[in-house]
Amino acid sequence: METKQLSRVDLIFKPEGKEIELLKKKLNEDGDDFILELIDSGLKGRGGAGFLTGLKWKLAREAKADQKYVICNADEGEPGTFKDREILERVPRKVFTGMALCGHIVGATKGYIYLRAEYKYLAPKLKKCMADLNDEFKKIGLEFTLDIRYGSGAYVCGEETALIESMEGKRGEPRNKPPFPVTEGYLNKPTVVNNVETFVNTMIISEIGFKEYKKLGTDHSRGMKLFSISGDAVKEGIFELELGMSLADFVEEFGDGDTKAVQVGGASGFCVPRKKFKETIIGFEGIPTGGSMKIFNSSRSMYNVLHNYLDFFQEESCGQCTPCRVGCQQLLLGIEAVKRRERPSSYLDELMKLADTMKISAKCGLGQSVGNAFVSIIENFREEIVY
Amino acid sequence: MINLTINNIPLSVEEGTTVLDAARQLNLRIPTLCYHEDLCIAGNCRVCVVEQVGMRNLLASCATPVRENMQILTNSMKVRQARKNIIELLLSEHNSDCTKCYKNGNCELQTMANEYRTGNHIYTDLIPLKHNKVDVSSPSIMKDDSKCIRCQRCVRTCAELQGVNALAVAHKGHEMKISSFYDKPMHEVVCTNCGQCINRCPTGALVERNYIEEVWNAIYDPTKHVAVQTAPAVRVALGEELGFEVGERVTGKMVAALRRLGFNSVLDTDFTADLTIMEEGTELLTRLKKALVDKDQSVTLPMTTSCSPGWIKFIEHTYPNLLPNVSTCKSPQQMFGALVKTYYAQKKNINPKDIVSVSIMPCTAKKFEAQRPEMRDSGYQDVDYVLTTRELAIMIKQAGIEFLKLEDEKFDRFMGDSTGAAVIFGATGGVMEAALRTAYELVTGREVPFENLNITPVRGMEGVREASVTIANVLPEWSFLEGVELKCAIAHGLANAHKLMAAVESGDANYHFIEVMACPGGCLGGGGQPIPTSPEIRNKRAKAIYAEDEGLPMRKSHENPEVTQIYEEFLGHPLGHKSHELLHTHYRARKRY
Ligand SMILES: Cc1cc2nc3c(=O)[nH]c(=O)nc-3n(C[C@H](O)[C@H](O)[C@H](O)COP(=O)(O)O)c2cc1C
Ligand code: SF4
Ligand code: SF4
Ligand code: SF4
Ligand code: SF4
């Protein structure tokens, strides 16, 4: 499999300035062409699920409706992720013009940013930026206005359909899919929901061109990505790296020399033990991440790590569906019981089956991904759970 | 048409069909819990999952439309394993004390647990870790959170069918539960006691407050005269609980069973339904005269019916400013209660304090109504106990009565006679039809101009219906009504009533007379009726009601000889002094929160 050396990139935070000019250019070009370029660029969503962005826009463009919407998902609730905040602080114009570009391509005239409740302090600056841009869009003849909505503080509201429910003033419960938001989203109109970073990438592609963009990353994971690095790292913070590196290279660069495992992708991601660092590629062909990379050294108890994740999930599940609501509680109580010797260690096998059931039967990505951390930690650190 | 296979059997179904419905076309039942025909799709219980060949994740069959070339497996190993796990998860969160549970024997969760033989409870019992509450504050409804599987059928019922929103989901994660506003006791919130949520709750989490023991005790008490009345809709549904097909009329067997249970007199609410028509019809004509002849601005029109206590509590909370529009007539149950402890007591020479008045109702709201302080005009609580159709079925079973084999019997002669007009009170549009049959004839001296007295425009299951009757060639004393087009509207299900009243409030609607029934389908779909319910079941019950009407010798309320008799002997005339005292009431504004 193709791997890339770890290499820094500096595209996302490059100073702003050219956005309106780029947008203006795109207004005079054929939208179908840009869709093809976007698909060809291989850009996949940066919010975690990794859906081809070009395809999403294509579906929304093809949907017939009197009104469509563009929503920027800035709910950033995955534990250990803080890259969207950084983008919104430093290059908000790139995000907003990306949304406007999307609006132009798919035929939407209204864009909303759904801002995580904890990021409200950013709102005044963002609003000013949006107001300026709304004027500038008008000047260049683009009918598109930006507005802001606030999250409710629930992790699940980052899931796109729960986000939409929440924007409609309802309880943030994920919807049944299909229909997907591209055909029936906000107010049941076709809606593109993309991550903050995804919108920035679309602007980068329109600036440097899809051919240049494609040079970055691997076949399955094109481009670069922001990583939020935390835990037992020598360097913490946000780093922009080319996709497709091996986890070994990553740990070499960021670990403290005593790394025993890395949780790739936050609570909903996978825990990779040292013995698998070499073979693990960070990207869609290996382990994808919305950006969170949490490094654990040998002083960490993996029981506590897992306990924290499960505790997080049993709180943050919206609670509507059985596998997730009850499953999370059972997994948590289950490892506690095994730890306390109230249950035999073989009960962990029963729980592995449960985690599997949750993965394939929960209603949304939250419940479906609880098993990721659970299975990968039990498989690799079983003795730490039992003893 | 979409082509697919289910368990390797090819079929083609219409686009938009769900996998669940497609499987049904092959007579394949996929288990469901949150799904209910009357409600929007929730897709939250996940017991209906099926496998689509080639896909990692299972699909919720209730929520997934078919797609071309889908290959569905409803009973693969993967499906069975997941489904079993899910049922076990539900049970781990559930207070499974079936033998003590009111829903024992008619519980969807129990049936499913039985089907899957989930004997070995592998997961941790969560019940001791939760602070579940049992709410018995309401005279109509019991809510036991330890029995709740969070399917949200009740929430959807209350919001979609009733527009009340008394129940909602509160909290998230492991604390998620079904709650009332601020978790207040049910009797302190907007709940109308309609019981529609009970009819759709798959478990014992929502059930009626039952008064079975109290009624047995009264029957066993030799000093008491226990009089029972039965509402029109009971007779077309009771059979469902006792071995008959849906839509079977069991009036005669019901009467026989009530006698065998030991009720001292077996009477018919239909009698006071006829009386209601006399009172309400007169009230409507009086209001029309004041408005049309006297030009009295204080008269409020349209007048709405008042026989559905769920509707009454709804309007008290939601449109208190429209209360003057509501007829002052008590419901037939309460008219009956007031008369049993006065007129009937006199005639039978029984001291009213020794009468225990019991009513068998398709309704849970009537339990609340009977306990309203306004309902004591006889000097006592007019109706002592209200049992639902379901509770009566339980008593009949307890007494070991072989219902299927009973010979038909007739109601007692006195306050037991009624007409077809009274029977149709049990269906949406029935009060309207009965009122029109009488009012039209009163005013014109002729029968309503509909074939065989069947006023079909007011029938059916459309949520809001309109009809109008032009009154022509009237008798001299009603000359003010000559040529008037009487405009009527009908709503059933409180969400529909909500729409209609919004139109009345805004002045967009100019009707004279409105019939509202709180429950979908009218009383035949009442919150006390046999479970399950569905559009098909309600249609069959409606058919039975109209068949009962056609089969009766008298079909117009004013023809009921007992009604004539009670006016001569006791009440005087409709809206007279005595009527006013016993048969009419007033309402109170209540807050929404
Ligand atoms: C529980 C849960 C939480 C999520 N939180 C976020 C989030 O905070 N930000 C985000 O962009 N996507 C989040 N997602 C993914 C979104 O549902 C959606 O896939 C994404 O916004 C699409 O944008 P993208 O294609 O640009 O990644 C979450 C998904 C789940 C299941
Ligand atoms: S998986 Fe969890 S978060 Fe998603 S719908 Fe089910 S309960 Fe809610
Ligand atoms: S709700 Fe059903 S399963 Fe639960 S205790 Fe009652 S009868 Fe048994
Ligand atoms: S009884 Fe009726 S109003 Fe009350 S909660 Fe149930 S459905 Fe809602
Ligand atoms: S009370 Fe009944 S209907 Fe409501 S969520 Fe619980 S189990 Fe479902």
Ligand code: FES
């Ligand atoms: S019946 Fe389909 S998810 Fe509940």
